[in-house]
Amino acid sequence: MKHLRILLIFLLVLAIFSGTALGWTPVTITDDSGFESVIESQPQTIVSLAPTNTEIIFALGLGDKVVGVTEYCNYPKEALTKQTVGGYSTINMEKIVAANPDIIFANPMNGEENIDYLRQLGYTVIVIQSDSVEGTYAAIQMIGKCTGTTAEAESIVSDMKIRIQAITDKLTDVTEKPTVMHAMSVDPYWVSGSNTFQNELITLAGGTNAFADVNGWGVVTLEKLLTTNPEIILVDSGSKMGTTGENTLQKAFLTNGRLSSITAVKNDDVYVMDSDTFDRSGPRIVDSLEQLAQILHPEIFGNYAEPESTAASPGFGAVLIISGVIGGLFICRRK
Amino acid sequence: MLRHPILLLPALLIVLLISIVITTCIGVSGLSLLTFDSEMIHKLIFEVRLPRIIGALLVGAGLAAAGCVMQGLFRNPMADPYIIGTSTGGALGAACAIVFLGGLLMPLFAFIGAAASTITVYIISQRNGRMGVETLLLSGIAVSLFLSAMLSFIMYMSGNSLHQIMFWMMGGFWNMYWDDVGLALLIPAAAVILYIFSRDLNVMALGEEEAIHLGVNTERTKKILLMVSTFITAIAVSISGCIGFVGLIIPHIMRIFTGPDHRILLPASMLAGSILLMWADTFARTMPVEIPVGIITAFLGAPFFIYLLRRRTRV
Numbered sequence: 001m002k003h004l005r006i007l008l009i010f011l012l013v014l015a016i017f018s019g020t021a022l023g024w025t026p027v028t029i030t031d032d033s034g035f036e037s038v039i040e041s042q043p044q045t046i047v048s049l050a051p052t053n054t055e056i057i058f059a060l061g062l063g064d065k066v067v068g069v070t071e072y073c074n075y076p077k078e079a080l081t082k083q084t085v086g087g088y089s090t091i092n093m094e095k096i097v098a099a100n101p102d103i104i105f106a107n108p109m110n111g112e113e114n115i116d117y118l119r120q121l122g123y124t125v126i127v128i129q130s131d132s133v134e135g136t137y138a139a140i141q142m143i144g145k146c147t148g149t150t151a152e153a154e155s156i157v158s159d160m161k162i163r164i165q166a167i168t169d170k171l172t173d174v175t176e177k178p179t180v181m182h183a184m185s186v187d188p189y190w191v192s193g194s195n196t197f198q199n200e201l202i203t204l205a206g207g208t209n210a211f212a213d214v215n216g217w218g219v220v221t222l223e224k225l226l227t228t229n230p231e232i233i234l235v236d237s238g239s240k241m242g243t244t245g246e247n248t249l250q251k252a253f254l255t256n257g258r259l260s261s262i263t264a265v266k267n268d269d270v271y272v273m274d275s276d277t278f279d280r281s282g283p284r285i286v287d288s289l290e291q292l293a294q295i296l297h298p299e300i301f302g303n304y305a306e307p308e309s310t311a312a313s314p315g316f317g318a319v320l321i322i323s324g325v326i327g328g329l330f331i332c333r334r335k
Numbered sequence: 336m337l338r339h340p341i342l343l344l345p346a347l348l349i350v351l352l353i354s355i356v357i358t359t360c361i362g363v364s365g366l367s368l369l370t371f372d373s374e375m376i377h378k379l380i381f382e383v384r385l386p387r388i389i390g391a392l393l394v395g396a397g398l399a400a401a402g403c404v405m406q407g408l409f410r411n412p413m414a415d416p417y418i419i420g421t422s423t424g425g426a427l428g429a430a431c432a433i434v435f436l437g438g439l440l441m442p443l444f445a446f447i448g449a450a451a452s453t454i455t456v457y458i459i460s461q462r463n464g465r466m467g468v469e470t471l472l473l474s475g476i477a478v479s480l481f482l483s484a485m486l487s488f489i490m491y492m493s494g495n496s497l498h499q500i501m502f503w504m505m506g507g508f509w510n511m512y513w514d515d516v517g518l519a520l521l522i523p524a525a526a527v528i529l530y531i532f533s534r535d536l537n538v539m540a541l542g543e544e545e546a547i548h549l550g551v552n553t554e555r556t557k558k559i560l561l562m563v564s565t566f567i568t569a570i571a572v573s574i575s576g577c578i579g580f581v582g583l584i585i586p587h588i589m590r591i592f593t594g595p596d597h598r599i600l601l602p603a604s605m606l607a608g609s610i611l612l613m614w615a616d617t618f619a620r621t622m623p624v625e626i627p628v629g630i631i632t633a634f635l636g637a638p639f640f641i642y643l644l645r646r647r648t649r650v
Contacts, residue, residue: 072494090491175599188509188625189439218624219502222510227375248437258382259514261375280627334551 029146033108033115033127042148043102043124047085050107053128055081056140057105057280059156060149069101075276075284089114097121103146130281131197133164133204156283163286164204167293170300171206178296179210181230181264182273184254188219197281198234205292207232226261232296233264236275271295271306322335339483340593347606351392354610358388358617382512390511390519391616391628394571395581396594397522399608401564401571402582403589403601404529407536409468410562415583416568419475419561422579423482425572426450430489430500438499442518442573445503449569450480457561466545466557504575506629508616515574522570526605528563532556533597540595578629580636581608588643611636 024042031037048054049067054073057066063078069086076079085095089111096104096118104125106115117123126146129150130139137157180202182192192198193214202209210221210230220228235249253259264270273291277284294304337343362384401416409418417423428448433439455476461472478637502509535556539546546553571578589603612628615635619628 087494185502186510187441187499188502188507190498190502214624219509219626221363221620221621221625223379224363226379226383248439258378261378 019190022306024148027145029126029142031125031127031142031194032129033112035119035125035127037124039103039124039146041102043097043146045101045103046147047096047099047101047104048073049085049091049104049110050088050128051075051276052130052136052139052280052282053105053107055280055284056143056283057147059283060144060147060152062147064147067101068096071199075282087092091118093117093121105143105146126181129232132200132281133285136281136283136285137161139281160283160286164289167206167289167301168204171293171297174206174297174300177206177208178231179228180207180232180234180296181210181225181228181235182236183249183253184236184275186249189222189225190217193218198278201285201289201292202234202296204298205289207296222258225259229262231263231267231269233262233270234273234278234292234295236268236279237272262292267304269295336592337592340596340599343589343592343603344599344606347603347610350611351606351613354613355392356386358613359384361617361621363621363623386513386516387508387511387620388613388615389516390508391612392572393516393522393576394508394575395608395612396526396605397519397567397571397608398578398582399585399589399604400522400526400529400601401568402608403586403597403604404536404560404564405582406586407540407597408557409472410540410542411472412587413583414472414565415579416571417577417579417582419456419565420452420473420479420482421449421568422572422577423479423486423564425449425569426500426504426577427452427482427486427489427505428495430486433496433503434489434493441503442515442611445576446569450565451570452478453561453565454568465554468613471479471561494603502627503576504629505627507619507625507627508575509625511574518570519574522567525563525567525570526575526601529560529567530598530601532560533601534586536560536597537595574629576629578612578632580629580632582634584640585611587640590632591643602613 009041026038026040028036028038038240044065045067046057046062048057048066049070051070051073054066054069055075057063058076058079063076066079066082066240067317069079069082070091071084071087073079073082073084083095083099085090085099088107088109091114093132095183100120101123104118106118106127108127108129110127115125126142128139128142130136137160140153140157141150144150150202182198182202183188184192191211191214192209193216194209194212195216199209199212201282210228211218214220215239230290250270253262253265254268259265273288278292291304294301359380362379364379385505398416402414405414405416405418408414425445425448427444428444428451431439431448432438432444436444452538456471456475457466459474460466461476490497491502501646535546535551538549538551539553539556541549568582585608586600586604589600589607593599593603612632615631616628619626619631
């Protein structure tokens with residue numbers, strides 16, 4: 001009996017303590033644009049203005065609170081069912097006002113004037129810029145802090161850190177770091193240079209960026225590509241419109257006779273990276289990193305199995321246009 | 336104006352030939368003929384540099400020729416090869432190919448777009464078998480504005496392929512190869528037709544009425560010249576995108592030296608256009624990060640032109 005009373009008191013104390021923990025204490029956040037906002041109560045409705053933010057918000061288990069996303073937010077699947085409020089810099093203010101969110105997670109790509117306008121309308125706008133692995137951790141933690149999901153944020157971050165650590169640990173003794181080119185376009189050759197997110201992932205996965213002398217993203221000439229001679233080529237898969245990027249880029253590298261002397265082409269080491277994970281600094285960067293580590297160091301991480309291509313073929317559009325032209329000619333002749 | 340403008344032609348030709356040799360030796364990799372890594376240098380010269388150089392040469396000649404003819408035909412110093420909507424049409428065609436077909440058949444679409452837009456302008460401005468120069472200009476501007484609205488819409492909706500359209504519109508010889516050069520060879524072939532009509536152009540510069548009285552079939556001449564220069568421009572656009580300023584400025588600069596006689600002005604413009612674009616492209620491809628050649632031609636061409644204009648007015 002006495003034991004039971006102690007247990008009851010213990011439970012009561014626990015309940016009181018957890019009760020205060022659930023209550024919201026206002027938090028002051030300085031976002032990545034240097035703007036300070038105070039969040040007075042726990043946000044119940046959220047608008048995300050970038051795919052990265054959307055991925056983080058859903059990963060934190062806040063999917064139900066999301067009332068608006070961009071047209072580029074395609075992950076997770078549930079995000080596709082949410083109301084879209086526009087693209088990056090083409091935000092529909094009216095839709096945001098209609099959604100009336102407690103908090104908006106924006107990105108510098110939304111444009112300063114849009115962000116300022118939203119703030120003038122009285123919304124709490126948190127600008128999040130995550131273009132590095134560290135930045136991704138910070139982004140997850142900041143969104144966690146703003147929404148009262150600090151514990152979830154910490155667990156995601158520590159999970160990511162463990163997985164990344166597992167990769168880097170295995171690579172400490174590796175001295176042979178293949179040169180890697182990341183191409184987003186072949187006409188012209190548009191590559192990721194130093195100070196890019198892709199450069200960081202390539203380095204973390206035990207590679208060297210073949211075009212580290214290019215700062216940011218830049219165009220390199222065919223001559224430079226041939227003389228640089230990368231050992232591995234990564235190409236972007238397409239997403240959203242122009243989804244044909246996937247096959248055409250890889251094919252362009254493998255079938256262009258002038259590129260046949262490049263080591264990566266000779267060894268058939270041209271890989272398609274899912275641009276949604278590889279170019280987007282969300283929680284899934286670890287997936288990209290693990291994939292990349294396999295591509296660069298199969299001797300450590302096992303052979304890389306390329307996923308099935310999911311991109312739409314250009315065939316449909318071509319058939320449509322050709323049949324349209326033939327139809328048009330036919331109609332003209334009938335007249 | 337020079338005392339013997341005809342002597343300008345061999346002089347320009349010599350400069351052109353020397354330029355070809357020099358630019359072939361220049362490349363971002365720093366490898367030149369003196370480097371004895373024979374296989375690589377062989378490949379760089381014959382498969383990478385030469386196609387680009389010759390491509391730039393032919394496109395430069397074509398744009399300058401078309402610009403020269405358009406200026407003569409419209410008797411308007413603002414005329415350039417793109418004046419009647421050719422570039423916007425080409426850009427729209429290329430953008431459609433990029434967005435809907437993932438870049439497949441882009442040169443073909445650019446050509447169709449460029450040719451179709453000009454033909455539309457041509458049909459609009461024709462009335463009773465006659466075609467007024469002013470109507471042609473104005474309908475060119477109208478069609479061009481309409482097409483650029485469509486282009487803006489496609490660019491706005493293009494999402495991830497926006498950068499590709501941007502690259503294309505700024506113009507460049509990124510991936511020139513011998514098959515592109517083969518296509519570009521149509522340019523000098525068509526330019527021969529333009530040259531045949533250079534005397535008629537001289538007469539038409541007096542005014543259309545006067546030209547008719549002097550026995551020039553102005554309607555036929557106009558049609559042929561327009562069609563041929565549109566063809567040249569469309570080929571140039573489909574190969575290298577929209578490269579501005581060559582077609583506008585080169586004929587003006589050459590006119591300062593040769594005077595208004597199209598028999599000399601036309602070939603001189605073609606040679607000078609080749610030289611300019613060849614060097615501009617060499618500059619573009621030797622930068623650490625390649626720059627679209629259209630930016631360079633505008634960047635260098637415009638101030639130089641202003642300088643020439645000021646100098647001429649002072650004398």
